[in-house]
Amino acid sequence: MALGPRLDLRQTQSLVMTPQLQQAIKLLALSNLEIETFIGETLEANPLLDLGTEAPAPAAETVAMPEEARRTTLESSPVDQLIGEGRGEEDRPLDVDRTAIDHDRDTGDGQGGGETTGGDLDASWGGEIRIGGGEEGPGIDERGAADETLSQHLEAQVGPVAPDPRMAAIARYIIGQLDEAGYLPVPLRDVATDLGVPLAEAKAGLALVQSLEPTGVGATSLAECIALQAREADRYDPCMARLIDNLELVARGEFARLKRMCGVDDEDFADMLGELRGYDPKPGLRYGGEASAAVTPDILLTPRADGGWDVRLNQATLPRLVVNRSYYVEMKRNCDDKASRGWLSEKLADANWLIKALDQRQKTILKVAAELVKQQDGFFRHGVSQLRPLTLRTVAEAIGMHESTVSRVTSNKYLQCPRGTFELKYFFTSGVGASGGEGAASAEAVKAAIRQLIDAEAPNAILSDDALVDLLKARGYDLARRTVAKYREAIGLGSSVQRRRQKALAAVR
Secondary structure, three states: OOOOOOOOOOOOOOOOOHHHHHHHHHHHHHHHHHHHHHHHHHHHHOOOEEEEOOOOEEEEEEEOOOOOHHHHHHOOOOOHHOOOOOOHOOOOOOOOHHHHHHHHHHHOOOOOOOOOOHHHHOOOOOOEEEEEOOOOOOOOOOOOOOEEEEHHHHHHHHHHHHHOHHHHHHHHHHHHHOOOOOOHHHHOOOOOHOOOOHHHHHHHHHHHOOOOOOOOOOOOOOOHHHHHHHOEEEEEEOHHHHHOOHHHHHHHHOHHHHHHHOOOOOOHHHHHHHHHHOOOHHHHHHHEEOOOOOOOOOOEEOOOOOOOEEEEEEEEHHEEEEOOOHHHHHHHHHHHHHHHHHHHHHHHHHHHHHHHHHHHHHHHHHHHHHHHHHHHHHHHHHOOOOOOOHHHHHHHHHHHHHHHHHHHHHHOOEEEOEEEEEEHHHHHHOOEEOOOEEEEOEEEHHHHHHHHHHOOOOEEOOOOHHHHHHHHOOOOOOOOOHHHHHHHHOOHHHHHHHHHHHHHHHHHH
């Protein structure tokens, strides 16, 4: 068989990530405020783009509207009227390479195109969606909250353990003086002077602060911080006290001298060092140092009179982008050479593609948000106890999109409803086992149940994790003890020993 060069013609299919599709995907992941910044930068780069006056709210649409009515509404939408010239070109999907098609048009070849399966970004949806539902639920009992700061976390604990309002005021003043690591950087005598109280009362207020969680806050030195945690763990014996009092020797590695001072052998000393390394030298860093900034919602959810929901985008944070047609016509008249006409056509095409991508982004976000409201209708009516387990796959399959598209839509976007403002990711929670063998409740619902049980416990009947397991099982949650402990720690509640000590201290004072 002879070997030699030859020409072969082969036809293949491949996925192409066009620049237009890349832009659409990028815009989908941005929040409304980030879109506003992006549009500001785009206005400087494209002279044909301009900000239009705010458009009137589009007509309400129902989920199960006829195809003919859907088509009529979309064709009369304000966005399509802003596209400019060449509607036939703008009707192409975002995942078709415009450059390849323009080249084919110039060469007369009708086979170009390089398409991808980008159906996720080509959904027909209106500016507002209405969802039918049952009766309205009770009042608000759950609201979204930002991550609490150290001072907020400590002040929330002062009320139940303070013996009187005067001591509570002293403790709250000391909390306000703590640094971000949880230490008190000012002398206690200065605190007493500032408040005009005896030094003994200032010491009592500091002791109250030091009894709060996390253990170690309110300490005036590293040694005191470690000692507080050792007492909490019931490991503050004379040997450990000597070790903590000589932390500078630990830092210098003088272990032989420390063993003689503590009077322990090598094995006990190794155990003591292991315990020492397990303590947190900066307990305050577990919490944020500053209050979180205000959140601007991207989606607004309001109840309807018939028991359903209205889902719409927050138009106050979405600039309306238009093509300046008069400026385009004026520039086109003055474009005499081929290069100028090509540049102008490119800018017009870029402007049209951007407007279409922004319109497609709004439709996709509304589609995902509407499905979220359907899936979590119980939460919006009755609170976190009715929050269902939900995954990206469930929503993606329901609306005919890919999981990655749903993930981009729900990233860094917030929904405002009568119960507060929540990040869209909040509604995706893992499920826990129910007594009947099904994952019928979300992790957030279990956390809410644990908090409710602990808040209702009596000072002389503190609930252990095993007791919580039994009580939760009676409510239909089948969890292991370690899972209950994990959820309890996640919501910032101490163990039964810690809670018993705090409530006993409050009873004594």
